[in-house]
Amino acid sequence: MKRKKEKEYYWKCSNKMKKSPTNKLIVILGPTASGKSDLAIKLAKKFNGEIISADSRQVYQEMDIGTAKASFPHYLIDIVKPNQEFTLAQYKKLAIKAIKDIQKRGRLPFLVGGTGLYIQAIVDNLQIPPVKPDKKLRAKLEKLTNQELCQQLKKLDPLSATTIDRHNRRRLIRALEVCLITKKPFSEQRKKGQPLFNILQIGIKSNQKTLAQKINQRIEKMLKANLIEEVKRLIKKYGHKPYSMSGIGYQEIIPYLQGKTTLEQAKELIKIHTRQYARRQMSWFKRDKRINWVKTESEAQKLITRFL
Numbered sequence: 181m182k183r184k185k186e187k188e189y190y191w192k193c194s195n196k197m198k199k200s201p202t203n204k205l206i207v208i209l210g211p212t213a214s215g216k217s218d219l220a221i222k223l224a225k226k227f228n229g230e231i232i233s234a235d236s237r238q239v240y241q242e243m244d245i246g247t248a249k250a251s252f253p254h255y256l257i258d259i260v261k262p263n264q265e266f267t268l269a270q271y272k273k274l275a276i277k278a279i280k281d282i283q284k285r286g287r288l289p290f291l292v293g294g295t296g297l298y299i300q301a302i303v304d305n306l307q308i309p310p311v312k313p314d315k316k317l318r319a320k321l322e323k324l325t326n327q328e329l330c331q332q333l334k335k336l337d338p339l340s341a342t343t344i345d346r347h348n349r350r351r352l353i354r355a356l357e358v359c360l361i362t363k364k365p366f367s368e369q370r371k372k373g374q375p376l377f378n379i380l381q382i383g384i385k386s387n388q389k390t391l392a393q394k395i396n397q398r399i400e401k402m403l404k405a406n407l408i409e410e411v412k413r414l415i416k417k418y419g420h421k422p423y424s425m426s427g428i429g430y431q432e433i434i435p436y437l438q439g440k441t442t443l444e445q446a447k448e449l450i451k452i453h454t455r456q457y458a459r460r461q462m463s464w465f466k467r468d469k470r471i472n473w474v475k476t477e478s479e480a481q482k483l484i485t486r487f488l
Contacts, residue, residue: 202283205377206484208292209234209299209465212382213394213460217250219384220292222477224252227484230282233257234302237427239266242414247431248398255282262414262424269308272301276376290488296464297351303381304471307372309366311358321353332356334372337365343459350423374444380487382480383465385473387397397411399429403447407480428453468485 208220208227218246225230232255233239237247253426255278260266272295275298282289291302300306321329329352334341335382336359344351355366362369362444420434429450436446457483465471474480 184241201285204283204288204488205279206288206290206487207234207299207379207381208290208298208384208480209381209471210386211391211461211465212294213389213398213453213458214314214384214386214453215394216292216293216294216384217248217252219477219480220290221250221252223480223484224288224290226481227288227488228286229288229290231255231290232278234275234291234295234298236271236295236298238293239271240415240424243410243424243427243430244447245410245480246300248402248429262418263418264420265313265423268297268306269310269314271298272308275302276483279377294461296461297469300468303468304377305376306374307369307371309358309362309369311361312355314361317357317360318353320323321356321380322405326352329353329356333359336360339367339369340365343367346455347428354389367399374380380483381468381471382483383473385475391458392421392455394460396451399447399450399454402429408437408443412437422467428457 196351206223206227208223210216220231223229227351231252235247235257238249238254238257239259240247240262241260243262256274257272259274265306279291279302281287283318284290291299306425323366324332326346327347329349330341330346333344333352333356340355344355346352358366358369407429411430414430415434415437418425425431431451432441432446432449435441436443441449472481472483
């Protein structure tokens with residue numbers, strides 16, 4: 181009888197530990213221009229939370245207009261210069277540190293963004309291959325077209341070739357780099373680890389027509405806010421070769437400044453590329469069946485209230 185009561189007591193304690201809010205993390209995700217930041221700010225204010233960015237472009241300093249940075253304080257925004265290397269492993273380390281710091285102070289962390297790989301690195305505790313960048317090898321790979329990179333990756337690692345977006349040049353090069361240095365497939369080296377946090381993932385659901393309108397409005401707003409001047413300033417300071425300058429909104433303005441396209445052509449390209457990127461983001465997120473999709477703030481609030 182005594183042992184039975186002891187078992188019940190420890191079961192209750194274990195259950196309380198699992199339900200403890202100290203290890204909880206809310207993820208707010210969705211395609212670009214879907215309203216993630218606005219929703220996250222409202223939710224963070226309501227639930228005593230703080231926001232960690234999961235956006236691979238917003239890590240760069242001095243790139244504010246083209247990356248649509250929010251005015252509300254976020255962790256992991258403006259942490260590296262545009263000409264500095266920043267890896268997934270670095271992001272994961274800093275994000276985990278920020279999440280734990282927020283939890284220690286009794287507040288609720290919100291991981292917010294649209295970079296699927298950044299989010300997966302935290303949600304699935306991805307074990308990232310400890311392979312340092314090889315400048316000489318990268319210089320050789322940079323000379324190849326995206327199609328050639330895909331073909332080479334298909335030979336070395338067929339699984340990665342099917343999961344990595346063929347437009348994402350940086351990820352293609354990194355996957356090949358790891359394959360060539362370690363002599364092992366990249367896909368075999370980046371596996372899921374034990375979960376670090378008790379996580380609720382919330383995705384913003386929006387139809388394509390509404391999203392396209394929001395994208396167009398955002399781009400018009402960026403141009404009015406002097407995106408062209410921002411790009412000019414960055415080129416003057418860092419040139420147009422850094423990886424950060426390959427982002428949507430920057431890569432289209434550069435040819436315009438070089439006299440190769442008109443402003444209207446550049447603007448239209450930004451809109452097209454942003455819509456394409458939004459579709460790729462949704463394809464990535466749809467693979468994760470743990471995501472709870474919502475249309476309104478009240479739906480998100482109900483999910484968080486139940487989770488807490």
